[in-house]
Amino acid sequence: MTYLIVNGDFVLARDALISVEDRGFRYGDGVFETIAVHAGVAYQLPWHLARLSAGLAALRIVFDTTNLTKNVQDLLAKNKVSDGILRIQVTRGIGSKGYLPDPNHPKAGATWVLETAPLPAIIHQPVSLWLGSFQKISSSALPVQYKTCQSVNSILARLDATDHDCVDALMLNDKGIICETSSGNIFWIKDGTLYTSSLACGVLMGSTRHAIMRLSPYPVIEVEAPLAALLEADAIFMCNVVWPVIPVGLFQPINKSFNSTEMATQFRELLYNDRKFYSRKSAHA
């Protein structure tokens, strides 16, 4: 049996229900985290909880994340998760029917859900990346550095990529600057230096991005770079918690090839080793 935690209670999936009045359902008015679990330990959990808190603050959702560490441990134990994915979502809960939240609504208060899932099948072969027509939402419109439940932009870009037999879509901002893919952050290597889009471009402050920057044996530079920079790269890879590192072999629609496999493998191994090290360290803490 796989359990979830909904507002503090263990429930089975069939009982993991929320009201249609929840502003998460009405408006996508919430924030979530996706976290890797290795050897029963949630990787970089304090970092994820700090980002969750910052995202909630940006949306002005009042929720104390202090007890989540214990909830996470309880859920991983209950579901006997060794390796897998953990998801935490917090929404503004029930409130006014309009856009303006009403903190004095009789049912006001955040809704929070913790769930676990098995690791999906991982792609290690180089994939095709699509330069589609969907622009990344501007950081002038949304706090895009956090994982808000405002995902239709990513969903549409990803569907567009799939239409063109590509695994993911590269998204640029309104100035034509490289941001990220629909589902992950992007890195590229040029002349022995590792590059990624700076947060100023309007990208997710990704947890795997964070780990890769920390673990990189190459100097890392965060840039606001035009598409041309990517096309001149020696290797390109994408990352997120689930993948965690995928080499880009072909950039479409211009049909340009890259030899990214070796570089992606190197970073994937660095990441797996760090997850192992993190788990051992936590077990002895």
Add this chain to the structure above:
Amino acid sequence: MTYLIVNGDFVLARDALISVEDRGFRYGDGVFETIAVHAGVAYQLPWHLARLSAGLAALRIVFDTTNLTKNVQDLLAKNKVSDGILRIQVTRGIGSKGYLPDPNHPKAGATWVLETAPLPAIIHQPVSLWLGSFQKISSSALPVQYKTCQSVNSILARLDATDHDCVDALMLNDKGIICETSSGNIFWIKDGTLYTSSLACGVLMGSTRHAIMRLSPYPVIEVEAPLAALLEADAIFMCNVVWPVIPVGLFQPINKSFNSTEMATQFRELLYNDRKFYSRKSAHA
């Protein structure tokens, strides 16, 4: 007792529940409509259902809206609604855990909810409008002409307005062009001509906007206009289904006053009369 319809069934609010796996809850992956009900008739219902269908198509959510007309009539009768608000929401339902929808998921299929609410208290006094820092999401990133459940941009702008003792916030696009407020479309009168932002600016194709353009005794021009055009107006009003027309008396933070009440009252009366006419016509159909 007030009922809702969830996936075709009448339920009470306490039983109007959806799974936390619903992509509406996870990602705001859906579309909704807010509709005025007068004398038991849903105003401009065919227009709303056409916009709903177009929004669903833009998000590639498969759902046949044909039977909604009957569902709406059934719910209005069941809840004995004479005057009020009707809300229809359709989400992509349960699917893959990632951004990419999986139409072959065993639980795949849209989730749809119909609900009614009383008319809230209406503001007829002139209000203050705030020029805040939140840019409108670009139509290059999202199909903003439809009411997607991607509302955090509007929610944050509205909260920002409230911080400054204003009822709503004016939102510009990434080129500094007037779009709309966080919660409604905007109109202004200058030298006997009525102006509103064109859809090309990246604004909601609002149903009240549609009605006002149809009913206006003044020539109507849709424009891509800079903020200066609004500041030179003779009168300004905002509209949505609920309000339905509110005069702007003060533009902040520059503290510029407008005499908008007479014009707003004229358009509100035109709209109320059309709702009455529409209800009578429907009753005799």
